[in-house]
Amino acid sequence: MEDAQDSQGVPEEPAKWLSGLDWLALALLAAGLLFLVTGLLPRADAAETVRRITPLLVFLGAVVILAELTAQAEVFDVIATRVTILGRGRNGRLFVLCLAFAALNTIFLNLDTTAVLLTPVMLATAVRAGVAPLPLAMTTVWLANTASLLLPVSNLTNLLAADRVALEPLEFAARMAMPQLAALIAVAICLWFFYWRHNAPTYHPPHPHVPADRRLFLAASIGCGLFVIGVLAGLELWAVSVVSAAVVVAAFARWGRSHLRWTLLPWRLLVFVTGLFFVVDTISRHGLDAVMAWFIGTDPGAEGMWRASATGGVLSNVLNNLPSYKAGESVIPLENGDQLLALLIGTNVGPLITPWASLATLLWLERCRSAGVEIRWGRFMVTGTVTAVAVLAASVAALIAV
Numbered sequence: 001m002e003d004a005q006d007s008q009g010v011p012e013e014p015a016k017w018l019s020g021l022d023w024l025a026l027a028l029l030a031a032g033l034l035f036l037v038t039g040l041l042p043r044a045d046a047a048e049t050v051r052r053i054t055p056l057l058v059f060l061g062a063v064v065i066l067a068e069l070t071a072q073a074e075v076f077d078v079i080a081t082r083v084t085i086l087g088r089g090r091n092g093r094l095f096v097l098c099l100a101f102a103a104l105n106t107i108f109l110n111l112d113t114t115a116v117l118l119t120p121v122m123l124a125t126a127v128r129a130g131v132a133p134l135p136l137a138m139t140t141v142w143l144a145n146t147a148s149l150l151l152p153v154s155n156l157t158n159l160l161a162a163d164r165v166a167l168e169p170l171e172f173a174a175r176m177a178m179p180q181l182a183a184l185i186a187v188a189i190c191l192w193f194f195y196w197r198h199n200a201p202t203y204h205p206p207h208p209h210v211p212a213d214r215r216l217f218l219a220a221s222i223g224c225g226l227f228v229i230g231v232l233a234g235l236e237l238w239a240v241s242v243v244s245a246a247v248v249v250a251a252f253a254r255w256g257r258s259h260l261r262w263t264l265l266p267w268r269l270l271v272f273v274t275g276l277f278f279v280v281d282t283i284s285r286h287g288l289d290a291v292m293a294w295f296i297g298t299d300p301g302a303e304g305m306w307r308a309s310a311t312g313g314v315l316s317n318v319l320n321n322l323p324s325y326k327a328g329e330s331v332i333p334l335e336n337g338d339q340l341l342a343l344l345i346g347t348n349v350g351p352l353i354t355p356w357a358s359l360a361t362l363l364w365l366e367r368c369r370s371a372g373v374e375i376r377w378g379r380f381m382v383t384g385t386v387t388a389v390a391v392l393a394a395s396v397a398a399l400i401a402v
Helices: 010-016 021-038 044-073 077-084 091-108 111-129 134-146 156-164 169-194 214-232 237-255 267-296 302-318 321-329 337-349 359-371 376-399
Strands: none
Touching: 010 091, 021 267, 044 077, 044 111, 044 134, 044 214, 044 237, 044 267, 077 091, 077 111, 077 134, 077 214, 091 111, 091 169, 091 214, 091 267, 111 134, 111 214, 111 359, 134 267, 134 376, 156 169, 156 321, 156 337, 169 337, 214 237, 237 321, 267 302, 267 321, 267 359, 302 337, 302 376, 321 337, 337 376
């Protein structure tokens, strides 16, 4: 019932067959290249897009390699065992711990870090506790998106919004505190109802885990530590991820060369992101801005806030949250600060329905695929729709109330 499969042999399957998301990634890239060849997307615009997304692609490739090798070094197993022991064998206690862990990680680091580094921890926690992996996996991806409202560093869209409305980090946090609290309460209720309440009430806490190769464990821990420190220091994410991954790759080249393989590169993710930006740039040039203006309007009050948040949430699931935010931002008057924050809420907490709605969800999917966790998309989309509506309504209502 809980959508898990044995991880044995999983890495071999992609070499034989392409999944639906693989075909979608290839189709997006093909469409983007077709737009470029036909002139619908000018070459100058395409070149600018490539320049803009190259650091993002470097970050994606490096951070996925970092996460994969860190998992091989059993760092996530050690952390997961500690979390499971702290749960003291109680499903409810483990739920609260996982919820708090994911929320704090997203708030103080960012949602992409949660997707990359916390997903393997959660999946390993499920194994150590002997429970189904899906509830913990869903906790990670839903909290990666919905816990990203409080601080500018939590999400790239937050940085864009804070700059536009001229709010310092503490001012931004004060304005978004109640929406963030409302979002966390709503998502916790949905997670428990849809996933966690089906677990057995108790489990057997495991013994502490000892990694097989302490040298690789130490090197991977250092690599992850460098990544976290770099993120907190505000350094360029692409540079931080490359340096961190290089440390771990060097260690594996010395002590675990058999784990270094070309399949570590997340090709489908890189192809998807490139094609997505090409397609969205083309659509924006040929009517998307006008559509966004019609849906969002210019009302600075509650009506405009609801329209902006709903538009941002829906379009994020159709396209992706980053281009959706940028498209919405361009049509909201500069003086409509609350309307812009409502759009931000929609593009942050709304992307829970489709796998391409946010970069964090795509990164999470790569980690689940690597761990052999199967996602049933019908259930994912139905529960995600209910949760997205509930979380968006609660957080926007809180923004209006304060």
